[in-house]
Amino acid sequence: MTAQPFLEIRNLTVELPTDSGPIKVLDDISLAIRRGTTMGVVGESGCGKSMTALAIMRLLPPGFKITSGQILLDGEDITDVPDARMRELRGNEISMIFQEPMTSLNPVFTVGEQIAEAVRQHQGLDTGKAEQRAIEMLKAVQIPGAEARLNSYPHEFSGGMRQRVMIAMALACQPRLIIADEPTTALDVTVQAQIFALMRELQQETGTAIMLITHDLGAVAEMADDVAVFYAGWRIESGPAAEILRRPSHPYTSGLMSCTPRLRLGASAAEGGAALREIAGMVPQLGKMPVGCRFAPRCTRADGYCRTNVPKDVIVGPQHTAMCWKAEEEALA
Amino acid sequence: MSGTDILRVNALKVHFDVGRAPGGGRKIVHAVDGVDFTVRRGSSFGIVGESGSGKSTIAQAIMRLVPITDGSVYLQEHQISGLEGQSLRDVRGKFQMVFQDPFSSLNPRKKARAAIREPLDLLDIGEARGRDGVAEDMLTAVGLHREAGRLFPHQFSGGQRQRLCIARALASRPELIVCDEPVSALDVAIQAQILNLLRQLQADMGLSYVFISHDLAVVQYICDDVAVMYLGEFVETAPAKSLFASAKHPYTWSLMSAALSPENERGTLAKRPLLGGEPPSPTAPPPGCRFAARCPFATDRCRAEKPALRGFGGGHKVACHYAGELEPPLPELKAA
Amino acid sequence: MMKSDPMTDTLPPQAEVAPPPAAKPDHPMRETMKIFLRNKSAAGGLILLLAILFATVFGPSMYGVDPLEMVWVPLSPPGDGTPLGTDYIGRDILAGVLVGGRVTLIVGAVSAIMTIVIGILVGAFAGFFGGRTDVALMKFTEFFQVLPSLLLAMVLVTIFAPSLFTIILAIGIVGWAQVARLTRAEFMRIGNLEYVKAARAAGAGNAYLMFRVILPGSLPPIIVASALVTGSSILFEAGLSFLGLGDPNQLTWGLIIGQNQNYLLDAWWTVTCPGVAIFLTVLAISLIGDGINDALNPRARKRA
Numbered sequence: 021m022t023a024q025p026f027l028e029i030r031n032l033t034v035e036l037p038t039d040s041g042p043i044k045v046l047d048d049i050s051l052a053i054r055r056g057t058t059m060g061v062v063g064e065s066g067c068g069k070s071m072t073a074l075a076i077m078r079l080l081p082p083g084f085k086i087t088s089g090q091i092l093l094d095g096e097d098i099t100d101v102p103d104a105r106m107r108e109l110r111g112n113e114i115s116m117i118f119q120e121p122m123t124s125l126n127p128v129f130t131v132g133e134q135i136a137e138a139v140r141q142h143q144g145l146d147t148g149k150a151e152q153r154a155i156e157m158l159k160a161v162q163i164p165g166a167e168a169r170l171n172s173y174p175h176e177f178s179g180g181m182r183q184r185v186m187i188a189m190a191l192a193c194q195p196r197l198i199i200a201d202e203p204t205t206a207l208d209v210t211v212q213a214q215i216f217a218l219m220r221e222l223q224q225e226t227g228t229a230i231m232l233i234t235h236d237l238g239a240v241a242e243m244a245d246d247v248a249v250f251y252a253g254w255r256i257e258s259g260p261a262a263e264i265l266r267r268p269s270h271p272y273t274s275g276l277m278s279c280t281p282r283l284r285l286g287a288s289a290a291e292g293g294a295a296l297r298e299i300a301g302m303v304p305q306l307g308k309m310p311v312g313c314r315f316a317p318r319c320t321r322a323d324g325y326c327r328t329n330v331p332k333d334v335i336v337g338p339q340h341t342a343m344c345w346k347a348e349e350e351a352l353a
Numbered sequence: 354m355s356g357t358d359i360l361r362v363n364a365l366k367v368h369f370d371v372g373r374a375p376g377g378g379r380k381i382v383h384a385v386d387g388v389d390f391t392v393r394r395g396s397s398f399g400i401v402g403e404s405g406s407g408k409s410t411i412a413q414a415i416m417r418l419v420p421i422t423d424g425s426v427y428l429q430e431h432q433i434s435g436l437e438g439q440s441l442r443d444v445r446g447k448f449q450m451v452f453q454d455p456f457s458s459l460n461p462r463k464k465a466r467a468a469i470r471e472p473l474d475l476l477d478i479g480e481a482r483g484r485d486g487v488a489e490d491m492l493t494a495v496g497l498h499r500e501a502g503r504l505f506p507h508q509f510s511g512g513q514r515q516r517l518c519i520a521r522a523l524a525s526r527p528e529l530i531v532c533d534e535p536v537s538a539l540d541v542a543i544q545a546q547i548l549n550l551l552r553q554l555q556a557d558m559g560l561s562y563v564f565i566s567h568d569l570a571v572v573q574y575i576c577d578d579v580a581v582m583y584l585g586e587f588v589e590t591a592p593a594k595s596l597f598a599s600a601k602h603p604y605t606w607s608l609m610s611a612a613l614s615p616e617n618e619r620g621t622l623a624k625r626p627l628l629g630g631e632p633p634s635p636t637a638p639p640p641g642c643r644f645a646a647r648c649p650f651a652t653d654r655c656r657a658e659k660p661a662l663r664g665f666g667g668g669h670k671v672a673c674h675y676a677g678e679l680e681p682p683l684p685e686l687k688a689a
Numbered sequence: 690m691m692k693s694d695p696m697t698d699t700l701p702p703q704a705e706v707a708p709p710p711a712a713k714p715d716h717p718m719r720e721t722m723k724i725f726l727r728n729k730s731a732a733g734g735l736i737l738l739l740a741i742l743f744a745t746v747f748g749p750s751m752y753g754v755d756p757l758e759m760v761w762v763p764l765s766p767p768g769d770g771t772p773l774g775t776d777y778i779g780r781d782i783l784a785g786v787l788v789g790g791r792v793t794l795i796v797g798a799v800s801a802i803m804t805i806v807i808g809i810l811v812g813a814f815a816g817f818f819g820g821r822t823d824v825a826l827m828k829f830t831e832f833f834q835v836l837p838s839l840l841l842a843m844v845l846v847t848i849f850a851p852s853l854f855t856i857i858l859a860i861g862i863v864g865w866a867q868v869a870r871l872t873r874a875e876f877m878r879i880g881n882l883e884y885v886k887a888a889r890a891a892g893a894g895n896a897y898l899m900f901r902v903i904l905p906g907s908l909p910p911i912i913v914a915s916a917l918v919t920g921s922s923i924l925f926e927a928g929l930s931f932l933g934l935g936d937p938n939q940l941t942w943g944l945i946i947g948q949n950q951n952y953l954l955d956a957w958w959t960v961t962c963p964g965v966a967i968f969l970t971v972l973a974i975s976l977i978g979d980g981i982n983d984a985l986n987p988r989a990r991k992r993a
Contacts, residue, residue: 064540064541064542064543065511065540178631179404180631181631208403208404208567208631209403209567209568209608209611209612210403210607210608210611210627210628211403211631212611212613213610213611213622213625213627213628214627214628214629216622217622217623217627220620220623235540235541236541236613237541237615238612238613238614238615238617239613240615241613241614241615241616241617241618241619241621242613242617242619242620242621242622243619244619245619261619262619265615265616275542276541276542277615279541279542279544279545280541280545280570280615281544281545281548281568281570281571281573281574282570282614282616283569283570283573283597283609283612283614284573284597285597285598285600285609285683285685285686286597286598286599286683286684286685286686286687287598287685288685289573289593289594289596289597289598290594290598293573293574295549295552296545296548296549296574297545298542298545298546298549299542299545299546300546302510302512302513302542302543303510303540413886416889416890418886418889418890438894442892445890445891445892446892449890449891450887450890452883452886452887453883454883457882457883457884458882458883458884458886458887459884459887460884460888460902460906461884461906462905462906471888471891471893472891472892475888475891475892475893475897476891476892518887521887521891525891
């Protein structure tokens with residue numbers, strides 16, 4: 021725990037310049053991922069969770085700029101390393117798995133060629149060794165008949181198998197961090213379970229760290245050691261996953277918990293089941309952020325002070341911080 | 354049909370011809386392969402299954418958006434599976450649909466009010482002059498401002514768009530609404546708002562729903578009766594309470610085991626028996642039980658002989674040769 | 690009724706969920722217009738085209754010279770008695786360019802409209818109904834696409850005697866295939882969107898779906914294409930006239946060039962003036978087409 025985290029983001033701000041002044045898409049984000057662990061990043065669409073991933077990969081869409089903060093990868097600030105160094109890091113140190121496995125594979129090359137190409141480029145293996153490695157990887161992600169499937173094209177695989185191929189590609193260069201952006205959202209539940217089981221197994225074998233971006237608190241409970249909750253460009257709560265899911269400090273996190281429908285099986289199914297709580301209203305639009313706490317307009321506990329003052333990130337428990345005036349009051353009490 | 358039923362679906366089959374098969378003959382997708390169910394007035398009937406199970410095809414067949422290969426669909430006394438043209442339009446107002454994706458299911462060129470009154474215009478329901486008023490009433494019924502009718506779809510958020518779609522489905526005062534994955538494209542917080550809205554509208558207006566979803570928890574929250582679908586067929590159908598208390602089909606169990614929950618311990622899935630593989634192709638369904646290839650309990654009998662839906666009392670029916678004899682893998686189900 | 694609902698205890702009245710009604714509804718077309726006019730080259734093209742239209746509509750009566758009359762010494766250069774010089778039989782070039790523009794623009798516009806209407810109809814039926822209808826219509830379209838268009842137009846005009854009507858018909862017949870392909874692709878794309886299914890579920894019939902639901906959505910690329918088609922129709926007409934296949938009774942820019950082609954080296958103005966007129970018109974239309982494309986293309990729209 022005391023060791024330096026593998027990836028540390030310090031006070032990262034990403035802005036998009038517009039006609040009416042710059043918009044802060046990410047505002048002063050800090051988080052740290054320890055070696056060999058999984059960090060769940062949760063939030064609603066547009067909260068900045070995918071933007072954080074793209075900032076780490078240096079793949080921000082045109083116009084978006086990192087205006088302050090640091091991204092430390094194993095102690096090295098990668099916000100301003102030369103492009104050549106960044107290309108070296110992508111693939112070797114960090115790789116990414118996307119939501120839609122169909123569009124993230126190149127349809128005109130066989131999966132074997134695509135995996136082998138990645139290995140050749142990043143690790144300088146010759147063609148024969150690269151192919152050998154591709155077969156190993158397909159076996160590692162439990163694709164039946166790996167040798168034969170090497171020559172298949174992406175469209176010949178089902179959605180779940182394609183996502184396995186994506187994971188194989190991501191793992192091929194033995195990266196120390198995998199960023200998985202909603203890796204199972206496009207998949208069926210039974211296939212999702214398979215992919216999660218596979219990711220955990222591979223993590224235990226290779227010791228890679230995982231940043232799991234998801235909207236599903238259930239996925240966080242299943243996979244994550246730590247969790248960071250995002251809301252409207254802020255990271256509003258972070259800490260150990262077990263702690264946060266049991267005792268959320270931020271009203272938004274507890275709101276998310278109570279609006280997720282739960283499956284009630286066995287004896288509890290016969291009872292009527294409580295009505296779902298809602299979080300009223302919706303996420304504020306970028307560029308029209310409230311003055312104080314960005315969650316205040318939807319918060320049941322917000323008062324006048326919350327609406328006018330930006331909350332600080334305060335420690336509310338061991339390794340557990342939250343950006344909320346009310347949480348701070350409680351922590352002090 | 355008894356007076357309390359609003360919809361009755363008999364032996365519904367929808368097959369799609371998708372071109373020539375490699376070995377000669379035609380390639381036929383058996384999207385829906387003989388399903389029966391009834392929806393009681395004022396209740397919600399849920400259909401759960403994975404992608405490719407045919408659940409959305411049932412929705413589209415009821416709405417007459419895809420050709421029905423065989424079987425019949427009755428809405429009250431109307432056999433809607435046999436109607437065409439004007440006679441179909443005459444009853445369309447009684448059954449409407451809400452789609453999955455609120456971004457693609459609204460015409461970007463139509464203002465909200467025009468979108469909501471469109472069914473009234475098309476079906477010629479009510480006085481033309483009063484239709485804007487009806488549209489505005491519907492907006493308030495789904496929790497939007499009356500004035501929002503003047504805006505275009507792109508000016509609404511995802512959740513608001515889904516409210517708009519619901520308002521549009523409500524405009525013709527239908528008795529049945531077919532909801533095809535109405536919340537799966539929405540964020541969790543918004544999902545809860547829409548689910549509660551659907552429940553509340555049902556209570557206020559006495560609506561009946563056919564509710565299609567891949568999410569068991571959502572189905573449990575909304576539905577009174579549930580059918581679990583696999584590869585074009587119902588494998589288990591029961592009142593919701595009975596299904597979630599004592600599911601009997603191995604496929605239903607595997608859906609339940611794969612469900613995630615924020616309360617679960619880390620690595621819960623790893624301790625559960627998980628289903629391997631993926632559904633076989635619906636173009637050439639296996640001769641016996643369609644689930645046999647993935648079922649951990651399957652025997653030679655399952656692979657050869659097709660199980661029929663058998664009753665287990667209280668309307669609980671299961672299509673499995675060994676239903677009731679097998680040990681459920683989830684402890685919660687054993688207790689019941 | 691929502692306020693009293695016990696299950697939604699965290700909810701303020703739902704009406705507050707709605708966005709504050711905007712002062713003016715932001716119509717997509719209005720926004721497109723704004724983006725279009727902010728684009729300098731597009732606005733320039735529009736001004737240029739308006740100027741050309743003004744000149745051809747009001748120019749002849751303001752200038753008052755009969756373009757068919759011998760008014761001065763043949764082949765006299767610009768400024769020497771006439772503003773743009775005279776042609777080989779002493780007719781005023783400026784008068785010719787002003788009057789000839791009318792027919793040229795009409796031929797361009799009418800044949801473009803014909804091209805677009807045929808193209809949209811064929812493409813719409815092929816894309817909407819698919820299957821055998823699609824196969825048959827697309828084979829038919831391909832037939833027209835593989836024929837060398839100028840040759841086909843020449844044959845048509847020669848068979849039916851060169852008149853304004855046959856020229857328009859010829860240009861229309863050889864040009865529609867591209868529009869049909871484009872329309873078909875758009876109909877297939879939009880036909881699969883859920884709002885089309887939603888309209889059908891609401892009781893819409895085929896005609897309503899094709900022309901009231903899908904067509905408006907597929908118009909943007911068709912509008913861009915039609916700007917280009919108009920430009921190429923004008924060039925086509927000029928080409929035909931230049932080859933002597935124009936209607937000899939109608940003065941067009943192409944005809945002026947065609948009649949004076951032998952004097953190109955001795956009297957450059959006879960050919961250059963109508964040539965520049967064609968160039969400017971086609972340029973203006975292309976700039977407008979590009980501008981519309983940029984304005985309709987969502988990627989060009991910078992929205993946060």
